[in-house]
Amino acid sequence: MEGKARNRTALLEAAREVIVEEGHRGASLGVIAGRAGLTTGAIYSIFGSKRDLLIAVIEDIHRRVIADLQQLSDPRLSLEQVIAVYVAGRLRAADAKDAAPLLAFETELSGLAQSDPVVSTRLREISVRSDRQFAESLTGRRDERGLVVDERRAGYLALGVRALVLGFEQRRLRGEAVPEAMVLDLAIAMVRQ
Structure with a gap:
């Protein structure tokens, strides 16, 4: 084995x-x-199959992102600190030399998902798993008002913050200057809603 x-x-x-x-x-x-x-x-x-190998590459990319952000589970971190670590980690990943071709690959595979239900299902599972792992790191933390973030709110925050960061990751990959502080401010504004 x-x-x-x-x-x-x-x-x-x-x-x-x-x-x-x-x-x-x-x-x-x-x-x-x-x-x-x-x-x-x-x-x-x-x-x-080749298709399953390609999907496994995407799974591995997502697994690495989560592994790089293991410190999110530190119970001493505040909700805003967890968001800050996530934003910094994702934007740092966008600066890696292989980030642009890997994002292009994931985007092409997403296009294939439109006509291949197996690819569609597997990519959706990967995305849901990543969101769930991020949401778990937010659940139970207190926001700036002292309210505990429940599973439902954590799920919404994880989805929203990930979508926000993904958009800015793509802009960074196109060579645009995207200040980390700006992205963090926007993510924290979502948390405060």
Whole structure:
């Protein structure tokens, strides 16, 4: 089982690298497998298809974002501090050298979701999971009025803040100057509503 997990990780890393270099349409299974030091049979054995490998790459990207923001679970952080850590982490991720091609890849895969119900379902599950994890980090914290954020409000805040930050991430990726303080001010304004 250890070997399969290691091969899965190697294939995900190779796929991510090839997608960044070539785009997902140019990411042939042979090139990905070769980069990972494996065969295309390993891709089919582990993922089942190229589509499932590509979706797994998106899942891995989202998993990494959440892992990078593990400090959100620190109970000592205030609601506003959690929002600040989230905003800073997401905007920092937008500055990474591979951020633009990976966002383009995710956007293209979202386009494919319009005609492929499997892709649509899996991408929706990834998004819902990410929102839920962020919402969990907001739940139970007190806002500036001293009110405890319940699950319902946390869900709304997570969705709204993520959408706001995603819009500014895209602007940053296009080379626009997007001050982190401005994005944080807007996110905190949402919290105070």
